[in-house]
Amino acid sequence: MSFVKLTASALAISAVSATAAAARDQVQVAGSSTVLPYASIVAEAFGENFDFPTPVVESGGSSAGLKRFCEGVGENTIDVANASRKIKDKEIAACAENGVTDIIEVRIGYDGIVFASDSSADAFEFTPSDWFLALSDKILVDGELANNPNTTWADVNPDFPAVDIQAFVPGTKHGTREVFEDKVILAGCEETGAFEAFKEANGGDKKAAEKACIALRTDGKSVDIDGDYTETLARIESNKDGIGVFGLAFYENNTDKLQVATMSGVVPSTESIASGEYPVSRPLFFYVKKAHIGVIPGLKEYAEFFVADEVAGEDGPLAEYGLVADPELAETQETVANEAVMGGNS
Amino acid sequence: MTDLSQSPAGAAPRKHGGSLLQQTPRTRKRNAAEARFRGYGIAAITAGLVMLLVLVTTIVSKGTGAFQQTFVTLNVELLESKLDKKGNRNIEDIKKVTTFGYAPIIKGAMEATVEELGIETSLKAKELAGVLSKDVAAQLRDYVIANPDQIGQTVEFRFLASSRVDGYLKGRVTRDSIVNDKNISAEQLDLVDALAAAGVLEKTFNLDFITGADASDARPEAAGIGVSMLGSLFMMFVVLALALPIGVAASIYLEEFAPQNWLTDMIEVNISNLAAVPSIVFGILGLAVFINYMHLPTSAPLVGGLVLTLMTLPTIIISTRASLKSVPPSIRDAALGVGASKMQAVFHHVLPLAAPGILTGTIIGLAQALGETAPLLLIGMVGFIASNAPETIADGLLAPNSAMPAQIYEWAKRADPAFYERAWGGIIILLLFLVTMNTLAVILRRRFERRW
Numbered sequence: 033m034s035f036v037k038l039t040a041s042a043l044a045i046s047a048v049s050a051t052a053a054a055a056r057d058q059v060q061v062a063g064s065s066t067v068l069p070y071a072s073i074v075a076e077a078f079g080e081n082f083d084f085p086t087p088v089v090e091s092g093g094s095s096a097g098l099k100r101f102c103e104g105v106g107e108n109t110i111d112v113a114n115a116s117r118k119i120k121d122k123e124i125a126a127c128a129e130n131g132v133t134d135i136i137e138v139r140i141g142y143d144g145i146v147f148a149s150d151s152s153a154d155a156f157e158f159t160p161s162d163w164f165l166a167l168s169d170k171i172l173v174d175g176e177l178a179n180n181p182n183t184t185w186a187d188v189n190p191d192f193p194a195v196d197i198q199a200f201v202p203g204t205k206h207g208t209r210e211v212f213e214d215k216v217i218l219a220g221c222e223e224t225g226a227f228e229a230f231k232e233a234n235g236g237d238k239k240a241a242e243k244a245c246i247a248l249r250t251d252g253k254s255v256d257i258d259g260d261y262t263e264t265l266a267r268i269e270s271n272k273d274g275i276g277v278f279g280l281a282f283y284e285n286n287t288d289k290l291q292v293a294t295m296s297g298v299v300p301s302t303e304s305i306a307s308g309e310y311p312v313s314r315p316l317f318f319y320v321k322k323a324h325i326g327v328i329p330g331l332k333e334y335a336e337f338f339v340a341d342e343v344a345g346e347d348g349p350l351a352e353y354g355l356v357a358d359p360e361l362a363e364t365q366e367t368v369a370n371e372a373v374m375g376g377n378s
Numbered sequence: 379m380t381d382l383s384q385s386p387a388g389a390a391p392r393k394h395g396g397s398l399l400q401q402t403p404r405t406r407k408r409n410a411a412e413a414r415f416r417g418y419g420i421a422a423i424t425a426g427l428v429m430l431l432v433l434v435t436t437i438v439s440k441g442t443g444a445f446q447q448t449f450v451t452l453n454v455e456l457l458e459s460k461l462d463k464k465g466n467r468n469i470e471d472i473k474k475v476t477t478f479g480y481a482p483i484i485k486g487a488m489e490a491t492v493e494e495l496g497i498e499t500s501l502k503a504k505e506l507a508g509v510l511s512k513d514v515a516a517q518l519r520d521y522v523i524a525n526p527d528q529i530g531q532t533v534e535f536r537f538l539a540s541s542r543v544d545g546y547l548k549g550r551v552t553r554d555s556i557v558n559d560k561n562i563s564a565e566q567l568d569l570v571d572a573l574a575a576a577g578v579l580e581k582t583f584n585l586d587f588i589t590g591a592d593a594s595d596a597r598p599e600a601a602g603i604g605v606s607m608l609g610s611l612f613m614m615f616v617v618l619a620l621a622l623p624i625g626v627a628a629s630i631y632l633e634e635f636a637p638q639n640w641l642t643d644m645i646e647v648n649i650s651n652l653a654a655v656p657s658i659v660f661g662i663l664g665l666a667v668f669i670n671y672m673h674l675p676t677s678a679p680l681v682g683g684l685v686l687t688l689m690t691l692p693t694i695i696i697s698t699r700a701s702l703k704s705v706p707p708s709i710r711d712a713a714l715g716v717g718a719s720k721m722q723a724v725f726h727h728v729l730p731l732a733a734p735g736i737l738t739g740t741i742i743g744l745a746q747a748l749g750e751t752a753p754l755l756l757i758g759m760v761g762f763i764a765s766n767a768p769e770t771i772a773d774g775l776l777a778p779n780s781a782m783p784a785q786i787y788e789w790a791k792r793a794d795p796a797f798y799e800r801a802w803g804g805i806i807i808l809l810l811f812l813v814t815m816n817t818l819a820v821i822l823r824r825r826f827e828r829r830w
Binding site: 058068069079080085089262281284286287353 | 478516551
């Protein structure tokens with residue numbers, strides 16, 4: 033019995049003293065699953081080149097990451113939040129409430145969002161209007177707002193083949209969804225003139241009109257995918273008519289299974305996204321808690337290493353994996369070096 | 379219902395003939411029903427076996443690839459001009475050369491090898507080096523820092539090939555499938571063929587998959603399950619050290635000492651209910667209590683072990699109580715009869731007889747805990763985490779780590795198809811562990827269990 037007692041009490045003691053004893057010596061990162069591959073590449077190289085341990089990168093989505101980021105200051109909170117969208121004012125306020133006031137915003141580059149179907153399926157050349165007409169809940173039919181009557185892609189655009197509309201779009205917890213709504217559905221809404229009709233119907237309220245625009249149909253033609261891109265890929269493999277929304281890097285790793293559609297006549301690639309020709313792209317960020325710099329060893333070095341030319345630059349490993357390098361990387365490097373916080377009062 | 383109850387007692391003589399040699403229609407019907415039932419049973423077992431067979435063949439056919447990896451053997455000249463410009467072999471100066479600084483050396487080694495073998499190719503140095511894994515620079519740098527005296531020498535290395543090259547040798551990547559792939563070109567595959575023909579590039583057993591750490595998305599070929607296996611091991615240690623004593627103590631008290639009243643009845647019902655609670659609930663509980671309230675570190679195997687302890691406790695308590703119950707009361711009575719105290723009777727006689735049952739229950743509980751993923755999602759054990767092998771026991775308990783099932787889940791999510799293969803390979807290893815544990819449980823039961 034004494035051995036059992038001993039182990040039990042030793043464990044209990046270690047459990048209680050863990051907080052005091054564990055001076056955390058590695059950087060902890062959480063957030064967007066889009067940024068995760070890039071962050072893991074950087075973390076790995078960081079661990080190899082510095083005497084600090086390899087940082088830990090968890091995923092879970094931009095919102096979940098920022099929520100954990102804003103939980104407070106201290107060793108048991110994360111140091112860096114990855115996000116595939118900008119931090120919201122609401123989140124900054126939530127942060128401030130918990131004492132997280134000085135936040136360094138770091139933009140690491142751009143990421144393209146592509147539309148891809150099974151490699152054996154028909155090729156598509158989309159415009160934002162096509163997606164709006166295919167997926168929106170209500171569209172203009174003979175000048176009147178009506179429930180979306182389109183069932184095949186040929187109904188949307190006579191140039192398209194007559195296959196059933198079946199789209200797999202990222203669920204609402206993904207940062208990618210917002211970009212899809214803003215740059216594709218909303219753009220299509222404005223192009224087709226439905227925006228004006230929505231505005232009229234809502235008594236001139238622009239916000240309500242935008243909201244009505246991005247409401248997707250719920251009859252099963254558009255399916256929200258809450259999981260990762262691998263789930264979208266699996267859905268497309270089992271339903272060859274399906275078209276999915278992917279990140280550029282994911283598509284580039286699976287070119288044998290997927291074929292990419294053009295958007296407004298432009299083929300998505302790191303080049304066309306960098307030049308701004310390809311319309312559906314968004315910046316990627318990570319946010320650093322300034323209060324943790326100097327407390328958690330290696331935090332500032334990690335942030336600096338992330339945006340260094342040899343890492344995030346045009347020939348770096350991140351660009352090789354699919355990140356579109358930020359032309360204003362030098363400014364970002366300066367921000368990190370000066371620990372300039374958001375709001376400007378560094 | 380039997381036939382007897384259908385025909386009232388003392389009824390008319392048998393309706394249908396009455397010969398024992400000739401079956402009545404009713405007997406035939408009953409026999410047919412029995413034959414059908416046996417058929418259903420055999421069909422059910424066959425269906426189960428077929429499914430098992432499909433599962434095992436799928437896992438084995440998809441996963442065995444992960445245990446083999448393509449390696450390239452190269453002679454590398456460790457140029458002093460790149461690695462130690464000052465030439466004084468100061469380790470601090472050598473450390474300043476990052477992995478990016480090793481790229482020219484790798485390119486040079488590839489060019490030299492291609493030239494030496496007389497392979498005709500129009501590829502540029504960077505594309506030549508693209509055949510190799512990105513892990514190569516790290517491997518070289520580690521070597522140089524460990525052996526600074528080798529700078530300036532030519533050393534033979536065994537490098538990992540990139541995941542696309544590896545896939546090509548395993549048949550996952552074909553010349554048709556890479557038409558749109560910007561990571562590898564047909565010319566590079568020609569080079570791979572030539573290198574393989576020269577014996578420089580070959581596919582061999584890959585121990586690093588079993589012992590290694592996780593790798594980032596850019597180099598799936600370097601990823602291994604070893605560190606997360608250690609994470610699982612530490613978690614199982616915590617579960618064993620906590621769940622076994624607590625579980626056994628609780629069941630001994632409930633079974634042998636506790637009075638029978640509404641309170642113990644309530645406890646009993648609740649333990650049975652707890653065994654049926656979905657594991658994710660324990661994850662949420664662990665996040666709220668251990669991390670947010672007790673401020674234990676996130677992603678730590680200690681927290682994972684505590685959560686899995688909660689999950690395993692009911693299983694252990696239930697099986698322990700069952701095996702205590704199965705010890706006949708006569709043994710207790712005899713012990714008490716010769717003057718043993720109640721505690722002596724329990725610890726000297728009942729517990730040793732119940733031990734095989736307790737151990738079996740514990741092993742099965744541990745096996746269940748080993749394969750559990752859901753609660754680990756919530757306490758931060760999924761992601762790019764299993765990258766540092768723990769050096770001390772305290773590190774193993776408190777430093778962030780993953781666990782085998784969580785690592786498999788993480789690999790299955792990643793973009794590069796090479797990770798998918800590794801996920802299946804991980805499943806094979808996990809299944810081996812589970813089969814071993816369950817076999818151990820069966821053997822223990824067979825050898826030591828006593829029946830009365």
